[in-house]
Amino acid sequence: MEHTSNEKLLDIRDLSVEYHSNGKIVKAVSNLNLSLKKGETLGFVGETGAGKTTTALSILRILPELPSRITSGEIWFNGENLLLKSKKEMQQIRGKEISMIFQDPMTSLDPVATVGKQIEEMIGLHEKLPKKELREKAAQMLEQVGIKRERIDDYPHQFSGGMKQRVVIAMALSCNPNLLIADEPTTALNVTIQAQVLELMKNLKRQYQMSMIMITHDLGIVAEICDSVAIMYAGNIVEYGTVERVYENFCHPYTEALFDSIPSLDEDQEELKVIAGLTPDPTNLPSGCPFHPRCPYAGPECAQQAPEVRETEPGHIVRCHKDLKGGSGNE
Amino acid sequence: MFKYIIKRLLMLIPILLVVTFVIFTLLYITPGDPAKMILGQTATEEAVAELRAELGLDQPFLIQYLNYMKDLIFHFDIGTSYTTGQPVIDEIMNCLPATLKLALSSILIAVVVGVPIGVISAVKQYSIFDNIVMVLGLAGISMPVFWLGLLLIILFSVRLGILPASGYSTWQQMILPAVTLSAQSIAVVARMTRSSMLEEIRKDYIRTVRMKGQTEMRITIFHGLRNALIPIVTVIGTQFGSLLGGAVMCETIFSIPGIGRLMVDSIKTRNFPIVQGGVLFIAIGFALVNLLVDIIYAFLDPKIKAQYK
Numbered sequence: 001m002e003h004t005s006n007e008k009l010l011d012i013r014d015l016s017v018e019y020h021s022n023g024k025i026v027k028a029v030s031n032l033n034l035s036l037k038k039g040e041t042l043g044f045v046g047e048t049g050a051g052k053t054t055t056a057l058s059i060l061r062i063l064p065e066l067p068s069r070i071t072s073g074e075i076w077f078n079g080e081n082l083l084l085k086s087k088k089e090m091q092q093i094r095g096k097e098i099s100m101i102f103q104d105p106m107t108s109l110d111p112v113a114t115v116g117k118q119i120e121e122m123i124g125l126h127e128k129l130p131k132k133e134l135r136e137k138a139a140q141m142l143e144q145v146g147i148k149r150e151r152i153d154d155y156p157h158q159f160s161g162g163m164k165q166r167v168v169i170a171m172a173l174s175c176n177p178n179l180l181i182a183d184e185p186t187t188a189l190n191v192t193i194q195a196q197v198l199e200l201m202k203n204l205k206r207q208y209q210m211s212m213i214m215i216t217h218d219l220g221i222v223a224e225i226c227d228s229v230a231i232m233y234a235g236n237i238v239e240y241g242t243v244e245r246v247y248e249n250f251c252h253p254y255t256e257a258l259f260d261s262i263p264s265l266d267e268d269q270e271e272l273k274v275i276a277g278l279t280p281d282p283t284n285l286p287s288g289c290p291f292h293p294r295c296p297y298a299g300p301e302c303a304q305q306a307p308e309v310r311e312t313e314p315g316h317i318v319r320c321h322k323d324l325k326g327g328s329g330n331e
Numbered sequence: 332m333f334k335y336i337i338k339r340l341l342m343l344i345p346i347l348l349v350v351t352f353v354i355f356t357l358l359y360i361t362p363g364d365p366a367k368m369i370l371g372q373t374a375t376e377e378a379v380a381e382l383r384a385e386l387g388l389d390q391p392f393l394i395q396y397l398n399y400m401k402d403l404i405f406h407f408d409i410g411t412s413y414t415t416g417q418p419v420i421d422e423i424m425n426c427l428p429a430t431l432k433l434a435l436s437s438i439l440i441a442v443v444v445g446v447p448i449g450v451i452s453a454v455k456q457y458s459i460f461d462n463i464v465m466v467l468g469l470a471g472i473s474m475p476v477f478w479l480g481l482l483l484i485i486l487f488s489v490r491l492g493i494l495p496a497s498g499y500s501t502w503q504q505m506i507l508p509a510v511t512l513s514a515q516s517i518a519v520v521a522r523m524t525r526s527s528m529l530e531e532i533r534k535d536y537i538r539t540v541r542m543k544g545q546t547e548m549r550i551t552i553f554h555g556l557r558n559a560l561i562p563i564v565t566v567i568g569t570q571f572g573s574l575l576g577g578a579v580m581c582e583t584i585f586s587i588p589g590i591g592r593l594m595v596d597s598i599k600t601r602n603f604p605i606v607q608g609g610v611l612f613i614a615i616g617f618a619l620v621n622l623l624v625d626i627i628y629a630f631l632d633p634k635i636k637a638q639y640k
Contacts (some may be wrong), residue, residue, distance in 0.1 A: 060542060062542060064533075090544075094541070094542055094543060094544035095544040100542045102535060102542075107536060108536055108538070110536045110539070110558065111536070111558065111633075112558055112631065112633060121540070121545065122543040125544045125545060126544065155634070156635040157633065157637075214409060227543060
């Protein structure tokens with residue numbers, strides 16, 4: 001939160017993204033609104049298939065071209081609409097302005113190029129430097145993420161998963177981006193390595209003073225490093241606010257359910273609590289509020305009409321007909 | 332790497348032993364007496380028997396084989412042709428330039444045409460280009476060489492009169508046979524390139540490169556194609572290996588005195604030493620091409636290179 005200013009860095013307005021699969025249309029994201037201030041870290045939380053990664057890929061405009069399409073919306077970044085940019089302009093923004101860390105470090109590096117070359121490629125695309133300096137800068141980036149510079153000529157398969165993710169982080173940060181999108185950067189790693197990578201990201205974020213979107217399933221990670229949090233369900237944000245506000249005063253039944261599903265150390269639990277029902281079929285979303293079939297508080301209006309967003313307090317937004325207070329579950 | 336190459340070359344020895352034994356056996360049990368073939372139908376029994384003794388054909392199978400191997404191993408001698416009396420090695424060497432020229436030019440065409448077609452087809456999957464090219468590819472694989480060769484001769488040599496229909500010394504003479512022979516290889520290389528590329532360009536690391544701001548052209552070539560090369564190099568190797576064995580049809584149509592024609596003529600006249608020598612030569616050629624392909628793997632994939640140490 002230390003560097004957060006009031007200036008908006010990213011502002012997504014009414015974004016809708018569809019996938020076409022087997023003649024069916026999947027609404028991955030529908031009318032999503034989201035903004036991010038300079039220096040802010042936003043946690044993006046939701047189940048698999050909620051549309052988190054799709055939103056992130058839309059910002060960079062690297063959605064797989066054939067089956068997916070941004071059907072409406074605007075993505076404003078630093079005062080410019082990214083969806084109106086030409087291919088070439090986007091190429092200059094990718095990596096330099098907005099950078100991304102992907103979920104699985106095992107597959108996100110080119111297996112036949114040395115890690116040094118892959119970092120150099122990134123730097124070389126955005127800065128015209130002689131070869132020697134490129135290499136030196138790549139080596140420095142490796143040191144930044146705690147990898148010895150001697151390993152610059154090693155190939156990805158010579159690194160462990162955690163080390164690979166460090167390489168990916170080094171690469172993503174090598175052009176000093178304004179916005180870093182981290183798509184579940186620790187999901188594929190084991191727990192001890194997760195902690196190390198998170199710590200590293202936290203430090204680098206401070207050092208580079210960038211804004212960050214952290215996509216995750218893990219509410220603990222959000223509490224640790226994020227300023228604000230957006231809870232996503234079935235292609236839309238159902239609750240948004242500062243981490244303090246949302247964690248202490250969540251207003252959406254889905255957010256409540258997410259918190260409830262965290263096992264408690266104090267109680268002796270026989271079974272883990274789960275959210276009843278399944279994530280809805282994205283080709284056939286329920287009418288009204290997409291969460292209503294699983295919602296313990298759902299009333300008749302929930303099945304009929306999609307809820308509008310409400311502001312329960314400045315900066316705390318919720319998309320629900322009901323009014324949960326402080327997670328007590330009372331209307 | 333060097334050790335690996337030496338090891339692979341040593342492994343050639345057992346392979347060649349097996350090859351010589353198998354071909355020797357096959358020829359031994361082949362009906363038809365070489366001595367009779369040489370002397371003709373009118374020869375007397377005595378004359379045939381005499382020639383058989385002279386050629387060593389009257390001896391038991393194993394003795395014949397051991398004699399052959401003895402000459403091969405100690406004198407690098409693989410016999411003399413029954414018909415011309417020339418050393419087999421000379422006969423093969425005489426045919427080698429034509430075959431090499433034909434094989435090299437066809438494989439060159441196959442790579443230069445096949446790889447780009449495959450890449451474009453993969454990048455523009457299901458486009459009109461992709462569909463047309465894949466149908467043509469199917470045609471290319473199924474089209475018999477003798478038919479395509481004749482069609483090309485009719486069009487370019489007879490009707491248009493711009494290309495010679497036979498010979499192999501000038502590059503103009505090489506065009507028609509090389510194109511004819513490469514049709515199948517183009518199709519095979521293009522299809523393999525397409526499927527290998529389709530697999531690679533959907534992988535996560537491609538998305539990473541795209542995230543860096545790299546241009547699509549460079550993503551496709553320096554990352555996609557670069558990673559897709561291993562299966563492509565493999566089919567190019569196999570195609571080249573079989574082209575080295577001579578292309579009988581093609582050589583016959585365009586009157587090119589290559590290995591393929593030499594082998595077929597020798598089989599017809601029961602000229603066993605040539606057939607044996609030819610098979611041995613083809614086997615060595617195939618093995619060397621395979622070795623070359625394996626060495627190229629090491630340069631293409633650091634994981635494979637690490638295993639070679």
